[in-house]
Amino acid sequence: MLDMRKPNRIRRLDIPSEGLVLQPEQLYLGRTKERTETHNLVPMIEGRSSVGRLGLFVHVTAGFGDVGFCGYWTLEMFAVQPVRIYPDVEICQIFYHDLRGDFTEYASDKYQHNTDIQPSLLFKELADDKDNDPQLELPFGMERPEA
């Protein structure tokens, strides 16, 4: 079970050339190969219709990037039915909205300048004792027993 207050168990998967079958009722986090840097627009990500027609979501009502976001995009993937995917397939697109008025660029260290897939760091916000939580040290890619 996932928990908003905890770093959740993760396991790293590679997509082999013969494909990987994504199963329903399972969240998969992915990462774009492309890195983007945006300073005066709001970047948003959306899937391609050819991918949506296979029942594969590429984000979970979280299409926004922040103004000022620099890094790789973590994709939240969910398959309605089992679907076989392959490496190097173009599955999403980024578009940009103009801004009106003043704005402050994203300056949080939460997801900025990332180089890897990033699971939710919501637990950092919700921690009772933010300065002394050993769970904050969890490096992504290290598997943990379920809490």
Added chain:
Amino acid sequence: MLDMRKPNRIRRLDIPSEGLVLQPEQLYLGRTKERTETHNLVPMIEGRSSVGRLGLFVHVTAGFGDVGFCGYWTLEMFAVQPVRIYPDVEICQIFYHDLRGDFTEYASDKYQHNTDIQPSLLFKELADDKDNDPQLELPFGMERPEA
């Protein structure tokens, strides 16, 4: 089973301080604590990436508010995997689009000036006899046996 033509069975849940586990294959309607009032822009709601990375949708392809909408936002929540949520967590954000040309403000009494979570009122549009449907009297929060 849900039905477009009927007021559907609902049950009210509270989120206790120790959290509530949302289950997959179950739709949960929620309500923002914040009330908004918008008169010359199109408000839209979207989840936070920290919440999407836990597999929790906050709307079901229905991010739009109407121009002129005044009230609390009903969230349509769906969890890809079981996830424990807590009260008072910031889970979504509202953004605004400019409009071009003339527009008419939302004037329907369907969801306007609401103060509570609102289940779908689509059955009101689809009723064969709109003036004489005893089901229209269902107050939200009252549980009914499944039709």
Added chain:
Amino acid sequence: MLDMRKPNRIRRLDIPSEGLVLQPEQLYLGRTKERTETHNLVPMIEGRSSVGRLGLFVHVTAGFGDVGFCGYWTLEMFAVQPVRIYPDVEICQIFYHDLRGDFTEYASDKYQHNTDIQPSLLFKELADDKDNDPQLELPFGMERPEA
């Protein structure tokens, strides 16, 4: 199982007047009765909140139409819980974004000028031998045994 590299098995369903129950863990492709033609804006599709409150997605992170797209919209429908739907119900809406700068209109023959529901044609892009793939001849509406 669906597969990005293959034309996938499809079966045609009609919505009878007494309704059709959509089941979870099943992707349903639909088609709008309305045809649109857009030349200098970006069309996007979104569901109605009255439909989202029944747990029915109308697209799968693929709300975009292309600039220059002419045709009927294929809907990607997914139900969180079983839901009975009926013919002739208004379930979605199209909105338009302005464009900045130069643009090229959609000119692919993949989904342009369609007249029917269109399953994913991603396999055309991914075919090893694009000129000699007998699967390309699959007409929509013809059922095939699962590959």
